[in-house]
Amino acid sequence: xxxxxxxxxxxxxxxxxxxxxxxxxxxxxxxxxxxxxxxxxxxxxxxxxxxxxxxxxxxxxxxxxxxxxxxxxxxxxxxxxxxxxxxxxxxxxxxxxxxxxxxxxxxxxxxxxxxxxxxxxxxxxxxxxxxxxxxxxxxxxxxxxxxxxxxxxxxxxxxxxxxxxxxxxxxxxxxxxxxxxxxxxxxxxxxxxxxxxxxxxxxxxxxxxxxxxxxxxxxxxxxxxxxxxxxxxxxxxxxxxxxxxxxxxxxxxxxxxxxx
Amino acid sequence: xxxxxxxxxxxxxxxxxxxxxxxxxxxxxxxxxxxxxxxxxxxxxxxxxxxxxxxxxxxxxxxxxxxxxxxxxxxxxxxxxxxxxxxxxxxxxxxxxxxxxxxxxxxxxxxxxxxxxxxxxxxxxxxxxxxxxxxxxxxxxxxxxxxxxxxxxxxxxxxxxxxxxxxxxxxxxxxxxxxxxxxxxxxxxxxxxxxxxxxxxxxxxxxxxxxxxxxxxxxxxxxxxxxxxxxxxxxxxxxxxxxxxxxxxxxxxxxxxxxxxxxxxxxxxxxxxxxxxxxxxxxxxxxxxxxxxxxxxxxxxxxxxxxxxxxxxxxxxxxxxxxxxxxxxxxxxxxxxxxxxxxxxxxxxxxxxxxxxxxxxxxxxxxxxxxxxxxxxxxxxxxxx
Numbered sequence: 001x002x003x004x005x006x007x008x009x010x011x012x013x014x015x016x017x018x019x020x021x022x023x024x025x026x027x028x029x030x031x032x033x034x035x036x037x038x039x040x041x042x043x044x045x046x047x048x049x050x051x052x053x054x055x056x057x058x059x060x061x062x063x064x065x066x067x068x069x070x071x072x073x074x075x076x077x078x079x080x081x082x083x084x085x086x087x088x089x090x091x092x093x094x095x096x097x098x099x100x101x102x103x104x105x106x107x108x109x110x111x112x113x114x115x116x117x118x119x120x121x122x123x124x125x126x127x128x129x130x131x132x133x134x135x136x137x138x139x140x141x142x143x144x145x146x147x148x149x150x151x152x153x154x155x156x157x158x159x160x161x162x163x164x165x166x167x168x169x170x171x172x173x174x175x176x177x178x179x180x181x182x183x184x185x186x187x188x189x190x191x192x193x194x195x196x197x198x199x200x201x202x203x204x205x206x207x208x209x210x211x212x213x214x215x216x217x218x219x220x221x222x223x224x225x226x227x228x229x230x231x232x233x234x235x236x237x238x239x240x241x242x243x244x245x246x247x248x249x250x251x252x253x254x255x256x257x258x259x260x
Numbered sequence: 261x262x263x264x265x266x267x268x269x270x271x272x273x274x275x276x277x278x279x280x281x282x283x284x285x286x287x288x289x290x291x292x293x294x295x296x297x298x299x300x301x302x303x304x305x306x307x308x309x310x311x312x313x314x315x316x317x318x319x320x321x322x323x324x325x326x327x328x329x330x331x332x333x334x335x336x337x338x339x340x341x342x343x344x345x346x347x348x349x350x351x352x353x354x355x356x357x358x359x360x361x362x363x364x365x366x367x368x369x370x371x372x373x374x375x376x377x378x379x380x381x382x383x384x385x386x387x388x389x390x391x392x393x394x395x396x397x398x399x400x401x402x403x404x405x406x407x408x409x410x411x412x413x414x415x416x417x418x419x420x421x422x423x424x425x426x427x428x429x430x431x432x433x434x435x436x437x438x439x440x441x442x443x444x445x446x447x448x449x450x451x452x453x454x455x456x457x458x459x460x461x462x463x464x465x466x467x468x469x470x471x472x473x474x475x476x477x478x479x480x481x482x483x484x485x486x487x488x489x490x491x492x493x494x495x496x497x498x499x500x501x502x503x504x505x506x507x508x509x510x511x512x513x514x515x516x517x518x519x520x521x522x523x524x525x526x527x528x529x530x531x532x533x534x535x536x537x538x539x540x541x542x543x544x545x546x547x548x549x550x551x552x553x554x555x556x557x558x559x560x561x562x563x564x565x566x567x568x569x570x571x572x573x574x575x576x577x578x579x580x581x582x583x584x585x586x587x588x589x590x591x592x593x594x595x596x597x598x599x600x601x602x603x604x605x606x607x608x609x610x611x612x613x614x615x616x617x618x619x620x621x622x623x624x625x626x627x628x629x630x631x632x633x634x635x636x637x638x639x640x641x642x643x644x645x
Contacts, residue, residue: 145527175311175312179312180523180524180527181524182524182525241306241316242310254331255331255334255335255338255588255589256330256331256334256557256585257585258581258582258584258585259553259554259557259585
């Protein structure tokens, strides 16, 4: 958790500073132009692209929509196991792409749930090879500690299934992950509305990753701006100290009477 | 084990990076202390009402504003304790194996300069003392000694652990701090936990009371729990000697920060915190700023509220009435019938105690008092696999 003090409140991942706490995925956009506009309106500084989508020979490649100042986070989407993910990461390195890898291993094609065993295995391998690894993972607090120990730069637990727009169905587990983490926690997947993003940030998440909700919006650029504001609002609220929602206990008989 | 091991021995004069000790060293305790001073009633409400609390909330709970709300703190602390630990208190016994010491520490009865009766138990004597504690019901044992690397050597400690490991479900040590390899040897011999009180987290106070000996190395001591955890110890005990430093609140902030950092870094370990207040001892040391019963109660409640899962130990340094009163508010570990001199359980010992005990009830009496208060005294809560 990257709690205060940090007056400028920049997000720091693997020693690199970011002003925005909104990561943007690049799938499902109607055009590269719509993607470029969404990147612009979101204020994002980290954009993730599936290696399988990149085609350096194309005239209108997806990379053309991504400004130079934005960090390209190549992801291993499509990998079914650790071996495939590691090979995809090495291909990205060989292609001269940044060595920051969003590790995604989703053998289940229906819900695209991350495979915890293969993800940890691949994370250990890739961290050992010098990659900066940001793993998409289950909202499992113990798995997140293992990933942290493997050397991952962040953990990226899911809020709910990819593309489901269901919000933070894993909230109770995410709270534990945020509480225990010593690396930034980026809530990934399932964030379907700006209010979901705010909720994650109010919980103390370091950042959120959003794709479907923006990419499939009627106006992706406007939705990107809405998420930008939501992330800032949630973060500001968390830093300001949210008011108590709980109760103050009122003991029926004095518990400190022994002191008098 | 960790895939990215931390090198802990390379710079014994500095706190190694990546350790819980490094988190403590990097934390601005003064900033947190200013939160204590500035906290108002509304801040206390907010801190009490939260589901999960930050170090800043803990600072608020230590404030004078929170002291005025002690009954509210106690209510929340009681509820959290019940929810996390139930109505149980684990009992353990300290077994002092030696009062030999080469360090000069102004507050300690064992201090090198003190003209006292010194004794080191032979391994058979340790086994006999442990056997007596076993007969009194104890299954959790804490081996304690002064700091003398030749007389209380790693080989000696290893032999002591081996001698008692079979008859105790859990064995911890509270001895001089060691390197990781020595902790590994002790773990292999059957030791499950290491207790290291930093005594004072304030480097100025630490230097002023530790005049001679290896214990003067603040950083090496601060990182000892990290080394123990790296070596595979399952339980880490830390504490600050309340009354050494004039400001108990800043000590409490550092202690809580250390506990939180250990919990995060060594997430497989059970972290326990002790809240010892200075007691009269040979050498005549008197704390300049004794910590009041009220303050101790507030600290316990704040700790329980901030770190719901942390074990809290309250020793026989404290009087019976206070120990009984504090149990519901978050105490989870208690010693009973303790002797703080080498020997004393199986036979009368002439050796000097480390400090005088205040709660002189027998283990059976302490257990009976717990039962009368609706608590289950737990003698065994671990099984070595």
